[in-house]
């Protein structure tokens with residue numbers, strides 16, 4: 001059995017700790033809040049983030065050095081905006097070669113970096129090729145209840161991906177592998193944008209037709225941007241693409257959907273984020289993807305509409321009208337046609 005440090009004691013870090021503890025591993029859950037560490041260790045609960053009893057194999061740590069000492073793997077699960085800070089601390093305390101996994105979903109505005117790129121930039125003791133991402137349709141609330149869940153772990157280093165697959169897999173948490181690090185990270189990050197849109201659509205009172213349109217056309221623009229950066233287009237049809245789009249666009253567990261829903265009902269962004277009390281990654285990722293689309297000359301009308309709602313005070317209704325009245329066009333774009341040709345469809 002392995003020793004694993006989980007950095008980030010929010011809902012996802014806690015749920016992944018439960019999976020690891022169920023698999024018999026020694027789990028060290030690091031939090032930057034001393035009072036939270038004390039509560040977890042005294043009560044075996046982390047109620048602010050997850051309504052679940054924690055197995056006693058999970059011990060919380062305040063000192064990152066102590067949590068990481070002698071571990072076989074470190075799982076980084078903080079919001080994207082905290083990745084660099086946490087990785088700088090981690091780099092100072094890592095005492096041996098350990099697997100580095102992250103389960104965060106976002107893209108950094110301005111630099112437009114994915115999480116694995118940020119990690120490798122901040123950690124001298126870690127090679128980009130060996131970093132593993134864990135992503136897929138997986139709400140923490142359901143994972144904590146041991147409900148059937150599937151995810152993908154991806155790394156350029158296949159051996160590392162298989163190691164991490166073995167670490168997490170169990171009868172209710174099925175783990176697939178992939179070598180398309182880029183595609184899996186883009187899928188997980190960009191679906192949050194579309195989930196915000198789906199929430200807005202529901203908040204406006206639109207129905208299933210609108211949501212199906214958002215998911216499908218959202219997938220088209222996610223694939224367009226991802227493949228322009230070198231991702232495998234087929235990854236977007238997998239768990240971290242279609243799978244995660246379905247789960248976040250249709251579930252009230254999704255913080256991105258919930259935030260969108262409040263926006264669609266007319267609330268202001270600042271008030272919505274205050275009310276959520278947990279990370280809504282889609283907001284920063286809209287900013288990043290909007291810039292990315294301009295830089296890469298990739299058409300992303302839904303992302304661009306969401307950017308206007310979030311940062312330019314355009315109303316959701318106006319954006320829907322704008323999307324519905326774009327110049328008419330064929331459904332399949334060049335990417336879809338290339339794929340159809342390649343696979344002789």
Ligand SMILES: NC(=O)C1=CN([C@@H]2O[C@H](COP(=O)(O)OP(=O)(O)OC[C@H]3O[C@@H](n4cnc5c(N)ncnc54)[C@H](OP(=O)(O)O)[C@@H]3O)[C@@H](O)[C@H]2O)C=CC1
Pocket residue numbers: 008009010011012013031032033049077078079080082085086103104105106138139140141277278279281
């Ligand atoms: N929740 C889910 O179901 C899933 C989430 N994810 C992804 O996992 C990542 C984390 O999300 P999640 O756990 O849900 O978020 P939460 O908002 O539930 O928790 C975030 C945690 O990170 C901590 N944190 C924030 N900033 C720092 C920092 N600078 N140093 C140390 N800790 C910090 C927070 O501490 P504090 O209490 O001080 O705010 C909190 O404990 C996100 O990228 C999300 O997209 C992926 C799959 C599923």
Ligand SMILES: O=C(CO)COP(=O)(O)O
Pocket residue numbers: 105136137138139140192195244247248253254255256257279280281
């Ligand atoms: O990524 C998730 C499920 O796969 C969680 O989504 P939210 O951050 O929107 O809750």
